[in-house]
Amino acid sequence: MYNVINPYTLTEYEIIQGCNEQNALCQRLLFEQLSGKMYAVCLRYANDVMEAEDILQEGFIRIFNNIHQFKFEGSFEGWARRVMVNCALKNLQKKRISFQELKDFMPDAPTIDAYAYSHLGEEDLMKLISRLPDGYRIVFNLNVIEGYSHEEIAKILDIQPSTSRSQLVKARKMLQHQINQLQKIAV
Amino acid sequence: MKEKQFDDFVKHSLQHHEVAVPQGIWQKIATENNKKRYGGFWWKSTTIWLLLAAFVFSALLSANYINQVKGKHLTANIKHKKTMLPDESAYLISLEPSATDYHTTANPATQNSTIPPVNAKTISTIIEPTTPYLVPASNTINKLQVLTKPATIKKVALRITPQNSAITVNNNNTDIHEKMYDANQLYNFTKLFTQNISWKKQQSNNLAALNKLKFSHDVNDCPEINKYTRNDWYIDGFTSAEYTMKKVQGNGNNTDYIQKKDSAERMAGGLTMGVRISKNIGENLVVRAGLQFSQIAEKINLIRESDRRVVTVITIRTVTDAGGNTITVADTTSTLQVNYTTLTTRNYYRNIELPVTLGYEWSNKNFKAQFNGGVIVNVASWYSGKILDSSYNLVAAASKENLTTHKQTIGLSVYGSIALIKPINERLEIFAEPYFRMNVSKPAQSPLGFTQQFSAAGIGFGARFKLNTSKD
Numbered sequence: 001m002y003n004v005i006n007p008y009t010l011t012e013y014e015i016i017q018g019c020n021e022q023n024a025l026c027q028r029l030l031f032e033q034l035s036g037k038m039y040a041v042c043l044r045y046a047n048d049v050m051e052a053e054d055i056l057q058e059g060f061i062r063i064f065n066n067i068h069q070f071k072f073e074g075s076f077e078g079w080a081r082r083v084m085v086n087c088a089l090k091n092l093q094k095k096r097i098s099f100q101e102l103k104d105f106m107p108d109a110p111t112i113d114a115y116a117y118s119h120l121g122e123e124d125l126m127k128l129i130s131r132l133p134d135g136y137r138i139v140f141n142l143n144v145i146e147g148y149s150h151e152e153i154a155k156i157l158d159i160q161p162s163t164s165r166s167q168l169v170k171a172r173k174m175l176q177h178q179i180n181q182l183q184k185i186a187v
Numbered sequence: 188m189k190e191k192q193f194d195d196f197v198k199h200s201l202q203h204h205e206v207a208v209p210q211g212i213w214q215k216i217a218t219e220n221n222k223k224r225y226g227g228f229w230w231k232s233t234t235i236w237l238l239l240a241a242f243v244f245s246a247l248l249s250a251n252y253i254n255q256v257k258g259k260h261l262t263a264n265i266k267h268k269k270t271m272l273p274d275e276s277a278y279l280i281s282l283e284p285s286a287t288d289y290h291t292t293a294n295p296a297t298q299n300s301t302i303p304p305v306n307a308k309t310i311s312t313i314i315e316p317t318t319p320y321l322v323p324a325s326n327t328i329n330k331l332q333v334l335t336k337p338a339t340i341k342k343v344a345l346r347i348t349p350q351n352s353a354i355t356v357n358n359n360n361t362d363i364h365e366k367m368y369d370a371n372q373l374y375n376f377t378k379l380f381t382q383n384i385s386w387k388k389q390q391s392n393n394l395a396a397l398n399k400l401k402f403s404h405d406v407n408d409c410p411e412i413n414k415y416t417r418n419d420w421y422i423d424g425f426t427s428a429e430y431t432m433k434k435v436q437g438n439g440n441n442t443d444y445i446q447k448k449d450s451a452e453r454m455a456g457g458l459t460m461g462v463r464i465s466k467n468i469g470e471n472l473v474v475r476a477g478l479q480f481s482q483i484a485e486k487i488n489l490i491r492e493s494d495r496r497v498v499t500v501i502t503i504r505t506v507t508d509a510g511g512n513t514i515t516v517a518d519t520t521s522t523l524q525v526n527y528t529t530l531t532t533r534n535y536y537r538n539i540e541l542p543v544t545l546g547y548e549w550s551n552k553n554f555k556a557q558f559n560g561g562v563i564v565n566v567a568s569w570y571s572g573k574i575l576d577s578s579y580n581l582v583a584a585a586s587k588e589n590l591t592t593h594k595q596t597i598g599l600s601v602y603g604s605i606a607l608i609k610p611i612n613e614r615l616e617i618f619a620e621p622y623f624r625m626n627v628s629k630p631a632q633s634p635l636g637f638t639q640q641f642s643a644a645g646i647g648f649g650a651r652f653k654l655n656t657s658k659d
Contacts, residue, residue, distance in 0.1 A: 027220070028217075035208045037204070040206045057215050061220050122200050122204045126206075129201075145197065147198075172193065175193075
């Protein structure tokens with residue numbers, strides 16, 4: 001009686017090497033490991049679920065086609081996330097996103113205590129972010145969650161760093177206002 | 188809440204957040220990935236660029252050959268005899284060209300020639316359309332030029348007219364001799380003069396003679412002229428036996444596994460069989476392309492410990508002591524017995540391949556030798572047998588779904604050989620071809636952390652059949 005190799009005992013290195021060889025099983029394993037997080041990334045950048053699915057599909061194809069460029073320096077998840085973000089930005093750039101600042105009828109962001117945030121789940125946060133205007137949403141995601149500087153964001157999006165800063169401020173203000181509204185409703 | 192605190196809160200909440208992926212996404216990705224992989228294959232593949240380069244090179248060679256054939260001049264030297272008849276210089280040798288390409292020469296000795304130009308139309312009926320023509324290079328009988336055309340030369344018409352003779356096509360004029368000769372014959376003009384011409388002014392063995400005129404012709408036994416042309420197509424069938432070699436390289440973290448694998452595996456030879464088409468190009472080149480099946484066999488002998496047992500032997504003996512008492516003594520001996528089993532299996536790496544080679548051929552009537560070099564493109568491969576897993580168990584080998592050690596996509600090998608060919612008759616030849624091939628494309632990789640590259644040395648035997656006839 002011979003044993004069959006259990007693919008789930010493979011290391012990340014082995015899975016990546018298998019994907020390098022276009023091994024379908026390794027690609028499937030990689031997808032299962034990363035798809036949840038990558039889909040969350042796509043949902044944060046996309047306007048709707050359909051768009052997020054398209055970005056996810058294109059992103060994974062790019063990962064599989066360019067996986068040979070990953071040299072095992074740093075985290076593979078971080079590399080894959082960057083590929084996915086680039087894919088999302090490319091998809092959004094096709095729509096010629098406007099970075100004009102919306103007319104701001106909101107007062108300055110209220111001071112919100114930590115209690116309001118502690119009851120805020122990830123799903124709620126995701127929904128709030130998805131409701132932001134395109135420009136606000138992209139800059140907020142790139143700066144706050146992905147960690148890009150305003151200079152880097154300016155290069156990526158072909159805008160001025162000052163535009164990136166103001167977009168972030170507006171995004172933050174809008175989010176905080178919406179959280180405040182939610183808290184009032186909850187109470 | 189301060190801005191930084193807010194940002195940190197959002198970041199920590201969402202950075203590693205996961206959302207369940209909708210059903211069907213993987214199928215879409217897999218389908219699209221396969222499309223992109225095979226759709227982009229052609230331009231991404233080094234193999235295809237090499238094949239294209241080989242094709243362009245062959246086309247350029249053919250074009251160069253054709254350009255060289257066009258407007259080629261063959262010069263036949265005429266040996267002068269020391270003594271010449273006084274009337275010898277009076278003879279003009281001219282050959283009527285095709286009706287569209289007419290050239291005449293006047294009598295060099297007289298400025299005012301009494302010989303009217305020949306009416307091409309009246310004699311065109313006796314001239315083959317592709318006939319080449321002889322034109323006196325200078326107005327002497329010393330030298331003639333033959334202008335050939337790319338078309339096959341079928342007939343050569345020679346008209347020999349004595350000077351000061353009216354040129355007509357009336358064969359009743361016995362001063363004019365006109366005859367058609369097959370182009371694939373060798374001409375000795377002296378002989379022609381003495382044997383075929385019978386007018387009153389000839390009959391001298393001292394007449395200037397033309398050397399043998401050699402026309403380009405596709406006949407194997409024709410003597411060679413400059414830039415001899417070949418236009419043969421062959422179909423070859425062959426089979427070969429190979430000694431195969433494998434190079435295995437680990438990733439540095441699995442030395443024990445590689446050692447175990449090396450000790451268990453042995454190459455067990457290979458074979459190749461196939462068909463190919465050959466085409467001669469120019470004087471000496473030959474290009475070949477075909478389809479072949481190859482198989483590499485591998486034998487695995489895996490010695491494994493099957494069980495261990497301790498065997499205890501108790502020997503009971505009686506001893507009588509000095510007092511006559513009988514004492515029973517038990518001697519206990521224990522031995523450790525280890526049993527091994529040998530698991531033997533054969534693996535086969537099977538490939539469908541496209542060989543493409545370019546060669547240089549040297550030949551005479553009885554023997555040919557070709558020196559070939561090229562590439563073998565692996566278009567499909569599969570692997571049957573068992574492999575050693577990381578636990579040193581033999582497990583069933585590859586399918587596309589399982590992990591595989593054998594590359595199942597396109598691969599490339601380089602190939603070199605010397606073909607020794609013996610013609611049997613005009614169309615059939617047999618050959619023996621020792622060769623060497625080596626896999627040069629990215630080696631087959633395994634999730635178990637090693638790569639494999641194959642090479643082989645062998646000798647092939649086969650037969651080749653010429654598809655075109657001598658007159659083609």
